[in-house]
Amino acid sequence: MSTATEFSVTSTAGLVVPDAPAPRTRRRGLRLALRVVGPLVLLLAWITGSATGVLSPTLLASPGQVLAAVGELWTSGQLGDALEVSLARAGAGLAIGVLVGLSLGVLTGFSRLGEELLDSSVQLLRTVPFLSLVPLFMVWFGIGETARVVLIAVATSFPMYVSTSGGVRNADRGLLEAMRTFGMGRLALVREVVLPGALPSLLSGLRLSMTLSVIALIAAEEINSTAGIGYLMSTAQEYSRTDVLTVCILIYAVIGLLADGAVRLLERLVMPWRTVGRGAR
DSSP: OOHHHHHHHHHHHTOOOOOOOOOOOOOHHHHHHHHHHHHHHHHHHHHHHHHHTSSOTTTSOOHHHHHHHHHHHHHHTHHHHHHHHHHHHHHHHHHHHHHHHHHHHHHHHHOHHHIIIIIHHHHHHHTSOGGGGHHHHHHHHTTSHHHHHHHHHHHHHHHHHHHHHHHHHTSOHHHHHHHHHTTOOHHHHIIIIIHHHTHHHHHHHHHHHHHHHHHHHHHHTTTTOSSSHHHHHHHHHHTTOHHHHHHHHHHHHHHHHHHHHHHHHHHHHHOGGGTTTOOOO
16 A cells, blocks of 8 residues: 555545535425425416416316316216216225235245246236226126226236335345244235235335326226216316316326325324434435
Protein backbone atom coordinates (compact mmCIF):
# COMPACT_ATOMS: atom_id res chain seq x y z
CA MET A 1 0.00 0.00 0.00
CA SER A 2 1.37 3.43 -0.93
CA THR A 3 2.05 6.22 1.54
CA ALA A 4 -0.83 8.31 0.15
CA THR A 5 -3.22 5.42 0.61
CA GLU A 6 -2.00 4.77 4.16
CA PHE A 7 -2.49 8.45 5.01
CA SER A 8 -6.03 8.39 3.61
CA VAL A 9 -6.95 5.30 5.61
CA THR A 10 -5.44 6.49 8.88
CA SER A 11 -6.83 9.97 8.56
CA THR A 12 -10.41 8.67 8.31
CA ALA A 13 -10.08 5.71 10.64
CA GLY A 14 -10.99 7.67 13.75
CA LEU A 15 -13.78 9.73 12.22
CA VAL A 16 -17.43 8.98 12.78
CA VAL A 17 -19.32 8.86 9.51
CA PRO A 18 -22.46 10.96 9.91
CA ASP A 19 -25.79 9.30 9.26
CA ALA A 20 -27.57 10.11 6.04
CA PRO A 21 -30.01 12.98 6.50
CA ALA A 22 -33.55 11.85 7.05
CA PRO A 23 -35.81 12.50 4.07
CA ARG A 24 -37.92 15.58 4.38
CA THR A 25 -41.63 14.96 4.72
CA ARG A 26 -44.27 17.28 3.35
CA ARG A 27 -47.14 18.41 5.50
CA ARG A 28 -50.25 16.31 5.22
CA GLY A 29 -52.29 19.20 3.91
CA LEU A 30 -49.74 19.93 1.20
CA ARG A 31 -49.63 16.27 0.17
CA LEU A 32 -53.41 16.18 -0.10
CA ALA A 33 -53.43 19.41 -2.11
CA LEU A 34 -50.89 18.02 -4.56
CA ARG A 35 -52.96 14.87 -5.02
CA VAL A 36 -56.09 16.80 -6.00
CA VAL A 37 -54.35 19.17 -8.42
CA GLY A 38 -54.61 16.75 -11.35
CA PRO A 39 -58.34 15.98 -10.95
CA LEU A 40 -59.09 19.69 -10.46
CA VAL A 41 -57.27 20.57 -13.67
CA LEU A 42 -59.30 17.99 -15.57
CA LEU A 43 -62.54 19.27 -14.02
CA LEU A 44 -61.71 22.88 -14.93
CA ALA A 45 -60.86 21.84 -18.48
CA TRP A 46 -64.18 20.00 -18.70
CA ILE A 47 -66.13 23.00 -17.39
CA THR A 48 -64.29 25.40 -19.70
CA GLY A 49 -64.74 23.18 -22.76
CA SER A 50 -68.46 22.81 -22.10
CA ALA A 51 -68.96 26.53 -21.43
CA THR A 52 -67.11 27.63 -24.57
CA GLY A 53 -68.77 25.09 -26.83
CA VAL A 54 -65.59 23.21 -27.58
CA LEU A 55 -67.23 20.12 -26.06
CA SER A 56 -70.62 19.64 -27.66
CA PRO A 57 -73.35 18.10 -25.45
CA THR A 58 -73.79 15.43 -28.12
CA LEU A 59 -70.16 14.39 -27.54
CA LEU A 60 -69.80 14.91 -23.78
CA ALA A 61 -72.37 16.29 -21.37
CA SER A 62 -71.45 19.29 -19.25
CA PRO A 63 -70.84 18.96 -15.50
CA GLY A 64 -74.19 20.61 -14.84
CA GLN A 65 -76.01 18.12 -17.03
CA VAL A 66 -74.20 15.25 -15.34
CA LEU A 67 -75.22 16.49 -11.88
CA ALA A 68 -78.82 16.84 -13.08
CA ALA A 69 -78.69 13.26 -14.42
CA VAL A 70 -77.36 12.01 -11.07
CA GLY A 71 -80.29 13.68 -9.30
CA GLU A 72 -82.75 12.23 -11.81
CA LEU A 73 -81.39 8.68 -11.52
CA TRP A 74 -81.15 8.83 -7.75
CA THR A 75 -84.66 10.23 -7.28
CA SER A 76 -86.14 7.56 -9.51
CA GLY A 77 -84.26 4.84 -7.60
CA GLN A 78 -82.46 3.56 -10.71
CA LEU A 79 -79.00 4.59 -9.54
CA GLY A 80 -79.29 2.99 -6.11
CA ASP A 81 -80.61 -0.29 -7.54
CA ALA A 82 -77.92 -0.37 -10.24
CA LEU A 83 -75.16 0.26 -7.71
CA GLU A 84 -76.42 -2.50 -5.44
CA VAL A 85 -76.49 -5.04 -8.28
CA SER A 86 -73.09 -4.07 -9.72
CA LEU A 87 -71.32 -4.03 -6.35
CA ALA A 88 -72.79 -7.45 -5.50
CA ARG A 89 -71.49 -8.85 -8.80
CA ALA A 90 -68.04 -7.37 -8.39
CA GLY A 91 -67.83 -8.44 -4.75
CA ALA A 92 -68.89 -12.03 -5.40
CA GLY A 93 -66.52 -12.45 -8.33
CA LEU A 94 -63.66 -10.80 -6.44
CA ALA A 95 -64.15 -13.01 -3.38
CA ILE A 96 -64.10 -16.18 -5.48
CA GLY A 97 -61.14 -15.04 -7.57
CA VAL A 98 -59.03 -13.97 -4.57
CA LEU A 99 -59.77 -17.24 -2.76
CA VAL A 100 -58.83 -19.35 -5.79
CA GLY A 101 -55.72 -17.31 -6.56
CA LEU A 102 -54.59 -17.35 -2.94
CA SER A 103 -55.07 -21.11 -2.60
CA LEU A 104 -53.27 -21.95 -5.85
CA GLY A 105 -50.50 -19.48 -5.07
CA VAL A 106 -49.82 -21.02 -1.66
CA LEU A 107 -49.93 -24.52 -3.13
CA THR A 108 -47.46 -23.82 -5.96
CA GLY A 109 -45.24 -21.53 -3.91
CA PHE A 110 -44.95 -23.76 -0.86
CA SER A 111 -44.92 -27.20 -2.48
CA ARG A 112 -42.47 -28.19 -5.20
CA LEU A 113 -44.85 -30.92 -6.33
CA GLY A 114 -47.68 -28.40 -6.54
CA GLU A 115 -45.53 -26.08 -8.63
CA GLU A 116 -44.54 -28.84 -11.02
CA LEU A 117 -48.14 -30.01 -11.44
CA LEU A 118 -50.03 -26.71 -11.58
CA ASP A 119 -47.85 -23.70 -12.32
CA SER A 120 -47.36 -24.29 -16.05
CA SER A 121 -51.10 -24.79 -16.57
CA VAL A 122 -52.03 -21.69 -14.59
CA GLN A 123 -49.43 -19.60 -16.41
CA LEU A 124 -50.81 -20.83 -19.73
CA LEU A 125 -54.35 -19.87 -18.77
CA ARG A 126 -53.11 -16.51 -17.48
CA THR A 127 -51.97 -15.52 -20.98
CA VAL A 128 -55.52 -15.84 -22.34
CA PRO A 129 -57.27 -12.41 -22.31
CA PHE A 130 -60.30 -12.77 -20.07
CA LEU A 131 -62.42 -10.71 -22.48
CA SER A 132 -62.00 -13.43 -25.10
CA LEU A 133 -63.74 -15.84 -22.72
CA VAL A 134 -67.05 -13.94 -22.78
CA PRO A 135 -68.57 -15.89 -25.74
CA LEU A 136 -67.43 -19.21 -24.27
CA PHE A 137 -68.87 -18.41 -20.84
CA MET A 138 -72.17 -17.46 -22.47
CA VAL A 139 -72.27 -20.94 -24.07
CA TRP A 140 -71.26 -22.68 -20.83
CA PHE A 141 -73.27 -20.72 -18.27
CA GLY A 142 -75.90 -18.98 -20.37
CA ILE A 143 -76.62 -15.26 -20.16
CA GLY A 144 -77.53 -15.23 -16.49
CA GLU A 145 -75.73 -14.00 -13.41
CA THR A 146 -73.39 -17.01 -13.19
CA ALA A 147 -71.50 -16.08 -16.36
CA ARG A 148 -70.90 -12.55 -15.11
CA VAL A 149 -69.62 -13.62 -11.69
CA VAL A 150 -67.37 -16.33 -13.18
CA LEU A 151 -65.86 -13.83 -15.63
CA ILE A 152 -64.96 -11.46 -12.79
CA ALA A 153 -63.59 -14.37 -10.73
CA VAL A 154 -61.35 -15.53 -13.57
CA ALA A 155 -60.04 -12.01 -14.19
CA THR A 156 -59.20 -11.42 -10.53
CA SER A 157 -57.71 -14.82 -9.71
CA PHE A 158 -54.53 -14.55 -11.79
CA PRO A 159 -53.03 -11.36 -10.24
CA MET A 160 -53.65 -12.86 -6.80
CA TYR A 161 -52.05 -16.12 -7.87
CA VAL A 162 -48.89 -14.53 -9.23
CA SER A 163 -48.39 -12.26 -6.21
CA THR A 164 -49.11 -15.02 -3.69
CA SER A 165 -46.88 -17.57 -5.39
CA GLY A 166 -43.97 -15.11 -5.57
CA GLY A 167 -44.42 -14.00 -1.97
CA VAL A 168 -44.57 -17.56 -0.65
CA ARG A 169 -41.46 -18.59 -2.60
CA ASN A 170 -39.54 -15.73 -0.97
CA ALA A 171 -40.32 -16.97 2.54
CA ASP A 172 -37.35 -17.21 4.89
CA ARG A 173 -36.13 -20.80 4.44
CA GLY A 174 -34.06 -20.69 7.59
CA LEU A 175 -37.08 -19.71 9.64
CA LEU A 176 -39.15 -22.45 8.02
CA GLU A 177 -36.55 -25.08 8.88
CA ALA A 178 -36.36 -23.81 12.44
CA MET A 179 -40.14 -24.03 12.82
CA ARG A 180 -40.12 -27.55 11.38
CA THR A 181 -37.46 -28.48 13.93
CA PHE A 182 -39.84 -27.38 16.68
CA GLY A 183 -42.48 -29.70 15.26
CA MET A 184 -44.72 -27.21 13.48
CA GLY A 185 -46.88 -28.85 10.81
CA ARG A 186 -47.42 -27.72 7.23
CA LEU A 187 -50.73 -25.95 7.81
CA ALA A 188 -49.38 -24.17 10.86
CA LEU A 189 -46.28 -23.13 8.90
CA VAL A 190 -48.41 -21.63 6.16
CA ARG A 191 -50.70 -19.87 8.63
CA GLU A 192 -48.11 -18.65 11.14
CA VAL A 193 -44.97 -18.12 9.03
CA VAL A 194 -45.50 -18.14 5.28
CA LEU A 195 -48.60 -15.95 4.91
CA PRO A 196 -47.45 -13.23 7.38
CA GLY A 197 -44.09 -13.09 5.59
CA ALA A 198 -45.79 -12.82 2.20
CA LEU A 199 -48.22 -10.12 3.36
CA PRO A 200 -46.76 -7.30 1.19
CA SER A 201 -47.12 -9.49 -1.92
CA LEU A 202 -50.62 -10.56 -0.89
CA LEU A 203 -51.76 -6.95 -0.56
CA SER A 204 -50.20 -6.05 -3.92
CA GLY A 205 -52.09 -8.93 -5.51
CA LEU A 206 -55.32 -7.87 -3.80
CA ARG A 207 -54.87 -4.34 -5.07
CA LEU A 208 -54.43 -5.52 -8.66
CA SER A 209 -57.34 -7.92 -8.33
CA MET A 210 -59.69 -5.21 -7.04
CA THR A 211 -58.75 -2.97 -9.95
CA LEU A 212 -59.35 -5.76 -12.43
CA SER A 213 -62.69 -6.56 -10.80
CA VAL A 214 -63.99 -3.18 -11.97
CA ILE A 215 -62.66 -3.71 -15.50
CA ALA A 216 -64.17 -7.20 -15.62
CA LEU A 217 -67.44 -5.82 -14.21
CA ILE A 218 -67.77 -3.51 -17.21
CA ALA A 219 -67.30 -6.45 -19.58
CA ALA A 220 -69.55 -8.74 -17.54
CA GLU A 221 -72.42 -6.28 -17.58
CA GLU A 222 -72.39 -6.34 -21.38
CA ILE A 223 -73.63 -9.96 -21.26
CA ASN A 224 -77.33 -9.25 -21.86
CA SER A 225 -77.59 -7.47 -18.53
CA THR A 226 -81.00 -6.32 -17.31
CA ALA A 227 -79.76 -4.58 -14.15
CA GLY A 228 -76.69 -2.77 -12.93
CA ILE A 229 -74.56 0.14 -14.12
CA GLY A 230 -73.90 -1.62 -17.43
CA TYR A 231 -77.64 -1.84 -18.07
CA LEU A 232 -77.98 1.88 -17.43
CA MET A 233 -75.20 2.49 -19.95
CA SER A 234 -76.87 0.31 -22.59
CA THR A 235 -80.19 2.09 -22.12
CA ALA A 236 -78.53 5.51 -22.24
CA GLN A 237 -76.70 4.55 -25.44
CA GLU A 238 -79.98 3.67 -27.15
CA TYR A 239 -81.38 7.13 -26.36
CA SER A 240 -78.06 9.02 -26.90
CA ARG A 241 -78.06 10.21 -23.28
CA THR A 242 -74.44 11.33 -22.96
CA ASP A 243 -75.17 12.70 -19.50
CA VAL A 244 -76.22 9.27 -18.19
CA LEU A 245 -73.31 7.62 -20.01
CA THR A 246 -70.91 10.04 -18.32
CA VAL A 247 -72.48 9.32 -14.93
CA CYS A 248 -71.97 5.58 -15.40
CA ILE A 249 -68.35 6.02 -16.49
CA LEU A 250 -67.64 8.22 -13.47
CA ILE A 251 -69.28 5.66 -11.17
CA TYR A 252 -66.99 2.94 -12.51
CA ALA A 253 -64.01 5.25 -11.92
CA VAL A 254 -65.11 6.06 -8.36
CA ILE A 255 -65.62 2.35 -7.57
CA GLY A 256 -62.09 1.61 -8.77
CA LEU A 257 -60.66 4.52 -6.82
CA LEU A 258 -62.42 3.51 -3.62
CA ALA A 259 -61.26 -0.10 -4.04
CA ASP A 260 -57.66 1.03 -4.40
CA GLY A 261 -58.01 3.33 -1.40
CA ALA A 262 -59.44 0.49 0.68
CA VAL A 263 -56.37 -1.66 0.01
CA ARG A 264 -54.06 1.25 0.81
CA LEU A 265 -55.86 1.74 4.12
CA LEU A 266 -55.65 -1.99 4.86
CA GLU A 267 -51.91 -1.87 4.15
CA ARG A 268 -51.47 0.97 6.63
CA LEU A 269 -53.42 -0.93 9.28
CA VAL A 270 -51.70 -4.32 8.99
CA MET A 271 -48.23 -3.05 8.03
CA PRO A 272 -47.79 0.35 9.72
CA TRP A 273 -44.01 0.03 9.64
CA ARG A 274 -43.96 0.44 5.86
CA THR A 275 -45.23 4.00 6.12
CA VAL A 276 -42.70 5.03 8.77
CA GLY A 277 -39.88 7.09 7.33
CA ARG A 278 -41.50 7.59 3.96
CA GLY A 279 -40.50 11.01 2.91
CA ALA A 280 -41.19 13.24 -0.02
CA ARG A 281 -38.72 13.13 -2.83
